[in-house]
């Protein structure tokens with residue numbers, strides 16, 4: 001793949017960072033025309049930060065603020081400042097556990113994608129694999145979508161289906177969904193980066 005333009009992608013996560021690793025691997029293999037310019041977390045202990053540090057990718061940790069599920073506007077301002085400092089073109093949410101609101105969306109709506117562990121619009125919200133298992137549906141999956149002010153409600157970009165098998169536990173099902181995520185995210189990001197380059201690269 002030609003190196004003439006690489007899209008700067010920032011990855012935001014709060015947890016173990018397995019999706020981040022699948023993206024970083026695809027970048028290092030030259031499979032997507034991107035560079036990970038920064039990894040940002042709201043959790044200083046998150047494995048995603050440790051893994052990014054090990055790979056020599058710049059990292060930043062946000063102040064945790066007063067609320068668990070969202071960031072106060074001044075923290076979103078700090079997030080936007082960091083993303084701009086690293087010349088971010090595309091924001092990739094990979095297990096980022098805070099709902100992003102107006103201050104962030106004003107700066108990055110239309111340039112931010114998320115991965116959710118269900119076939120949206122089914123099973124929005126946390127631990128969607130458990131909800132799918134409890135609902136006794138035959139299959140679930142993962143969805144990549146644009147981030148908008150409606151949580152897990154932005155326009156769908158791509159989905160991958162995952163069967164629910166007899167004897168599945170929340171853990172076994174989540175692991176199967178994550179495998180699908182690790183395949184789907186790099187592929188979709190490749191398409192988004194190629195589109196981005198076509199539209200904006202000089």
Ligand code: GRF
Pocket residue numbers: 013014015016017018019020048094095096115116117142178181
């Ligand atoms: C993924 O399962 C994703 O669907 C959800 O958060 C999880 C993040 O996992 N939004 P990881 O940190 O990438 O391993």
